[in-house]
Structures are given as C-alpha cells and as structure tokens.
Amino acid sequence: xxxxxxxxxxxxxxxxxxxxxxxxxxxxxxxxxxxxxxxxxxxxxxxxxxxxxxxxxxxxxxxxxxxxxxxxxxxxxxxxxxxxxxxxxxxxxxxxxxxxxxxxxxxxxxxxxxxxxxxxxxxxxxxxxxxxxxxxxxxxxxxxxxxxxxxxxxxxxxxxxxxxxxxxxxxxxxxxxxxxx
Numbered sequence: 001x002x003x004x005x006x007x008x009x010x011x012x013x014x015x016x017x018x019x020x021x022x023x024x025x026x027x028x029x030x031x032x033x034x035x036x037x038x039x040x041x042x043x044x045x046x047x048x049x050x051x052x053x054x055x056x057x058x059x060x061x062x063x064x065x066x067x068x069x070x071x072x073x074x075x076x077x078x079x080x081x082x083x084x085x086x087x088x089x090x091x092x093x094x095x096x097x098x099x100x101x102x103x104x105x106x107x108x109x110x111x112x113x114x115x116x117x118x119x120x121x122x123x124x125x126x127x128x129x130x131x132x133x134x135x136x137x138x139x140x141x142x143x144x145x146x147x148x149x150x151x152x153x154x155x156x157x158x159x160x161x162x163x164x165x166x167x168x169x170x171x172x173x174x175x176x177x178x179x180x181x
Contacts, residue, residue, distance in 0.1 A: 026044055030162055060170055080128055100145075
C-alpha cells in the first residue's frame with residue numbers, strides 16, 4: 001500500500017489529496033465460458049483497517065484499453081463477489097453456484113467507455129468499498145463484466161484489458177478531518 005499525492009482533472013475523475021490510499025489489484029484472473037465470453041475477477045488488500053466514515057471517495061482506475069478502430073462502446077460493470085475463490089482453481093463454473101461467478105445482483109457501478117475517447121477509466125466504486133470496509137459483506141473481490149444486456153462479459157480485447165489491469169489500482173480519498181478525530 002502506498003500513500004501518494006495525486007491531482008487529476010475534475011470531470012474525468014475526482015480530486016485526490018495527501019493522505020489518500022492506493023490499493024493495488026491482486027489475483028487478477030479471467031474466467032471464460034465455452035463461447036469465449038470472459039469476465040475478470042480481482043482482489044485487493046484490506047489488511048489495513050479503515051473506518052468507512054473516513055472514506056470520501058473510492059475510485060477504480062484502469063488505464064485505457066480500447067483500440068481506436070473499429071469504433072465501438074461498452075459498459076464496464078463492477079460488482080462485489082459473494083463467494084470465496086482461489087486464483088489457481090477458479091473457472092467459469094468453479095466454485096460458483098451460478099456459472100460465471102456468484103456476485104451481488106442488487107448493486108453495481110457502471111462506466112460507459114467508447115473507443116473514440118482517449119482517456120483512462122475512473123469508476124466511482126465508493127459504495128462497494130464502503131460495504132467491504134464496513135463489514136456489510138466479505139471481501140471476496142470484485143467482478144468486472146459488461147451488463148447482461150451487453151452479453152454479460154467481454155468478447156473482444158480481453159488480452160488488452162488483462163494487460164492494463166497489471167497497472168490498475170483502487171484509490172481511496174481519505175477525509176483529513178475524519179483522520180484527526
């Protein structure tokens with residue numbers, strides 16, 4: 001875990017200040033069904049206790065991965081996984097009750113991205129992170145997929161997405177006033 005100073009443009013992402021926490025993604029794995037539909041699973045370290053009242057904002061940062069040609073758009077969805085899994089044994093069917101992963105169907109975060117826009121993905125996942133740190137759910141990781149109305153997974157460019165996830169991260173904006181209480 002690293003503490004860093006970051007300043008980004010409002011509109012593309014939020015404004016981060018000193019005291020913010022950066023969490024690296026761990027155990028990034030792609031699972032695929034027989035038709036080639038792919039979903040991404042990852043975990044992150046929550047060993048450092050953080051009071052949810054201190055978290056002002058949490059963002060999943062993914063470097064740009066869509067190629068400019070051909071032109072297309074997709075919706076990236078982040079969902080909380082609801083079952084423990086191991087990176088060496090996980091598959092589309094194992095250890096899930098529902099093929100493709102067991103995840104929270106009541107809440108997700110979405111980010112619409114187009115191949116025409118040359119920017120990184122900065123997805124607001126504040127409520128997902130607060131649920132984990134607040135103890136409302138276990139930290140089994142996060143699932144990246146497309147919504148069911150867009151096939152429920154990635155069919156193209158999965159290798160590009162897996163490559164950039166090596167440098168993806170979660171950034172937590174910590175409220176300095178809450179830290180001093």
